Amino acid sequence: MVSATRNPISDENEAAAKIQAGFRGYKVRRDLKDSSRSDNTCSTSSSSEPLSIEDKSAAKIQAGVRGYLVRKRKNEEKKAATKIQAGFRGYKTRKELKSPSSDEGRSLC
DSSP states (O other): OOOSSOOHHHHHHHHHHHHHHHHHHHHHHHHHHHHHHHHHHHHHHHTTSOOOHHHHHHHHHHHHHHHHHHHHHHHHHHHHHHHHHHHHHHHHHHHHHHOTTOHHHHHHO
């Protein structure tokens, strides 16, 4: 027969494991942040060099493509919203026509 109460030692072990796991995650995130900062300091010194024509051209092309994709996604979202609105309006109209208390629905028949 299993007792209804838990063993306090196992609760303490679980709590300790959670605390340790949380600290390990914090430590890894901190180390990653520190290493990315040191990487950025090295790359900022090289970024003072002027960009080549190819790099500038690539940046312009990438910006254009990003803008195109944003506009395309926004248009798709607008179409989806319109479909949802139309579906709801149709549902609402059918519900109003079906309801027996609707005087307007009876006059249409």
